[in-house]
Amino acid sequence: MRFADAARAALADAGARRARRRAAAARAGQDDPGGGPPGRELLRQAGAAIRDRTLRELGTHLRALETAVRDEGGTVHWARDAAEARLAVSGLVPGGAAPAVIASDVTREIGLAGPPPGPGTETAVVGAGFLVAETGTLVAADEGLAFPRTVVAVAGIEDVVPRWSDLEVLLRLLPAAGRLPPAVSTRTGDLHVVLVDNGRTRALADEAGRAALRCIHCGACRDVCPVYERAGPGPYGPGPAGPIGAVLVPLRRGVEGAMEASLPFASTLCGACADVCPVKIDIPSLLVELRGRVVESRRRRPVPTPEALLMRGIAWAMADEQRYERTLGRQARWARLFARDGRIARLPGPLSRWTEARDLPVPPRQTFRAWWRRRS
């Protein structure tokens, strides 16, 4: 379903919207009133550099992680898509009972849910924050990791961190103020790891995708996004919600599907997400790039979209000066027919979607060109 259609129900729910705004404000309020420690900008640069280097050498780090986890007595499983990931997890959870789950972007992506682990939990599925390749360590920004005896860690292949010391930078980038998350727990050994591809290698193959895969799932872009505040997580589909989801989902799954093609347009391009992103992902630029890809892919369709036809018509009219002038005069006269009190509040047919949310000013009686000729 397209984003705009899926968002309709959420838009009517003012209560949920208020709750999202309050939650975002509460998270922002945890920040130090002094604006955090000095060097936040340098911390972001270091974080972006660590993530870039990791993605450039991802194959090496994945193999190192596999070796380290096995050395500590754990196992590593690979999943090409969400179904394979669910299968791998269910094979690792004894008895087939629904396990406790520490939720993360990747557990939601593959459709795993369950209660948070508490005392007495035997097995838990943990959405990994990071997996350290050097030591085979699972890092989760959640204290729930303390309870279960057996842990099945689910992670995207990009969630690997080369070195233990890299955590210094990455953990401090998770909360907005450069402190540390309220609770972080780590576990090395006795660990089953499920590494999920699910389109990540597709994103990895181009520059825009690599920039987006820097994401460390901090959720800062969600908290500042005006579109997310109104639409909520639902319309973003199974991937991460918020601006980064609008980028990552089409990058991972291509822009041919209706939902994927609509996501890059689910943004006002206000730029707030790029300002807060701890690893400096330029989300608005990526959205614009993806909008280009959506248009490009539609151009190859046998039947052009109404928008494409309109644009072709405009291109034809504007290609010739006289044709342009004639069209302009004719359009202005037509447009004046729909005017009321100096505004056009409603256009007919498919054009009405443009005026659904905004008015157009009435074009003047005389075009600029006509006025200019008379003047000189």
Place this chain on the structure above:
Amino acid sequence: MNARAEILAKVRAATQGLRARSDAAGTSGAVTGAAARAGQAGSAVAGVAGTGPAAEPSMPRPGDHRPNGLRARPRRTHADVVARFAERVAARRGPLRHVTADEVAVAMAAMLWALDARSVAVPADLPPAWLAGLETLDGVRLLDPAGGAPEAADAAVTGCRLAIAETGTVVLDGGRGQGRRALSLAPPHHLCVVHADQVVGTVRDAMERLDPYRPLTWLSDAPDGRTLGVLLIEG
């Protein structure tokens, strides 16, 4: 082809030739219009093959994000570091007491009394002197450390592996006086005893001292309705 081989092959195909890129090109997040429009999967890689010598990019090492000005400053004394830690704990409104080694038992009893803790879970190897003051309190009982079920307790008392001044964090690694992780996390209140010489300045100092092969728990703040108190032993 099995999933492992297929995923690794795709990763290799996607990242081939990227190591040779200059760092500047690698870190610039913005995708310029024309180049990106053309940049479907193959062409970005093809374009790289022709650019410049294969120099390994000079990556900032972790920790290099400190401004030079801060590096040049004279080293802070350990007393400054401890004071900074206390400041951070106070900033998150966690209970905090400064005590000398002799006062631990009394201060501990007072803090538990203030939290209205009726039952206290402690690890088996907690220094017994820390809890000597509990006899003065009515109705407070210690849970049997071997008995399990720490979630039944009102409060837990533990030591820690180290504490981080910069972030007001205590780090537990299951070592002496810390017990299993569930012990410190299951009860609603947690009192952590920190020796002044366990406080390190920065997250980086902590990473160097911590053993990644131990189960670590970093506590920087308590969720709503719970308490993370600190008893700081100085002198």
